[in-house]
Amino acid sequence: MKTIFTRKNANAPRQDSTQSDLSGETRQSSATSAKPELALELFDVHRSFGKTHALRGINLTVESGQKLALLGPNGAGKTTLVRAICGRLRIDQGEINLFGQPVTQASTLAQLGVVPQDLAIYSDLTTKENLRAFGRLHGLSGRTLTERVAWALEWIGLEDRKDHLTKSFSGGMKRRVNIACGVLHRPKVLVLDEPTVGVDPQSRHRIFEMLDELSANGTTIVLTTHHLDEAQSRCDRIVIIDDGQVIADGGILDLIEHTIGCERQVRLRIEGFLTASIPNLEWDPTLELFVAEINEPAEELPQLLHRIRTCGGNVIDLEMHQPNLHDVFIYLTGRELRE
């Protein structure tokens, strides 16, 4: 697996000393020894809408069984990329392959499952009717269809609501039906566009459990999301795209290490007047707190607190902040509002 970092906002505050190494350049690291099967390959994918370049040379490979989170700010090109992967968008340049075959081939598409961001189900059909309808559209019939529908009902936990019209369901239930309709035909690759948008934490948790189950059975999962914490905790690989390009690609630890660094940030509210400056302790006017960055909390934190006391300060509150995907995301894409 290769890791790519391209920082988009060179003026954004940098939290570690390696900023100059990362800004505006690409860094690659490590590769696995065994070569796993590639489920999805994108080579130099370009797509423009008029003068707008939605995709500008996307290169991406997804290994079979991997769970990949595709992140990016609004308008970055995520949905365009998803549509291109699903064969629903003609690309101007480049190549998209699914298990080595062009994604536009009908036989290739049969290996692909798609879950759109919208609730793409028939609200005036029951759960079972929806599942049967989409199962048939994916070529299932007879006993296979019946078995898969029964499996799906159990998988989404809606067996008792199988004969209810989906329009009477909560957002989370509809989302689950929406996902189930995309996996009935046992796709090898499942592409989900924001599968957890607008649902409560419990439903999100359930949906990710469902995806974990699919992943455990070997399904390759590519999902877009704005829930960075879940992307971080649930996916083995993060790809951040912005302005139609991949700007970061790797595991969460790689991303943190090569962007903002692994140092934890200690945020302190101090009472009293510090008689001398303390190394590594700075006033953050935005947070209105003192902040210090430490690598080894167990060793460095007691030392820091001792120095503050020595200098006449009294720590009345302390917060330890561990670098996460959110920090990486903001670091790479900046704080500017997008359209």
Add this chain to the structure above:
Amino acid sequence: MIRTIIHISLLRLWHNKAELLLTFIVPILFFSIFAWIFGSRGSSGSTPKLKVVACDEIDNHVTQRTLTLLHNTKSLRFHMGDSSHSDLVKPISRESAEALVRRGMVTAAIVFRKKSGGESDSEQSRELDAHILNNSDSGDLQSPAIEVFADSFDQVASQVIVAFVQKASMAAQAEHAQEEAVKLQAARQAASLQVQGAQSVAIPGINDPTVRAIALSSQPTLGLEMGNMTTIAVPTIEVIDILGTNKSNPIVAMYAAGIAVMFLLFSATTASGAILEERENSTLERLLCSRMTMDHLLMGKWCYLVIIGCLQTTLMFSAGAIFFGLNLLGHLDGFAVMTVVTSGAAASFALMMAAMCKTRTQLGWVSTILILSMSALGGSMVPRYLMSESIQRVGQFTFNAWALDGYNKIFWRELPVRELTLELGVLVTCAFVFMVLARIFATRWDRG
């Protein structure tokens, strides 16, 4: 608070251009369309002419003169011989005249009926002359002299035609009587000379053997004849409803098709809007990510709309048969063919509309305006014979007109299926063209 609500509502109206259009422009548009359709009847140039055909079995001076006068009537258009008088009197059989009425080629047929029995033409001719000259309403004739084969589909036309025939017949009689009077006067003078002892000589200007005979041998009766000639007989005209007589409820047969076709279009366009809903909530995207292609999708929707259309129309005509005595069972073959083809064309039209429009709301508005306009022009709302000739011509470009003509041929004119070739041909062509257009418009939903 109330002011705020009004303000918000006005702002929302201003930003919603479709609603704005509906509120202020569409009513004017509709008014203009209907005013154009029905208001133009007032202009004399576009008043519809009644198509008639004449069958002159008697073929004497009076009937020929009557036909000439009818031919000169601006409101009538003769199906045959409308260019010259000689053509007018070209013989057409009673059966042919009836067939023309039955097929809807003419509104009515005017038949100068030959009296039944073994009388010779000349005897009958003289008898009709005598009938006209002697003012005998039924008198010595056993059956009416003039018959009008009417198509009660146009319930006003037959009455108008009867009035025209009556007027023309009386005028012809008057002219004939006048001519006869002149001749008899001459004969009287000649006879008077004979009585006075003059030699029997040829009477100049009197060639008619009858008149000459009267002049030469029946002088005492002249006064009586002259007296009779001054009276013009009102002809007896029998109106025979060729198409509506045997129908238990002819009006239902006439209007069922109009309403059925209009609602077929409405229901089809409403149902076709599902494709726009599917596009809006990404279901279409998901469908097209499966094994389904756009061709499958459109054909599937088309078949569904055809099935629903057939069921809807069948239910409507069945209700007409059960509750209003419409003879559906007697015309099942024609009904089945017309219903399938009409539903197919309506389904194609609906899919074309859906593929053209961007949203379901837009589809609702555009289709409503279009269907109501087509229904008005095509005769679904009011019979087309009530419209001016120019509007009737425009109506030929509507879907409704052809469908209605087909249904009318089956239920009203009771024609066999082979007579529907034109209507079926037009509707099948419409179905094909609309479907091709739908597919072309739907390419925007294909792979982008």
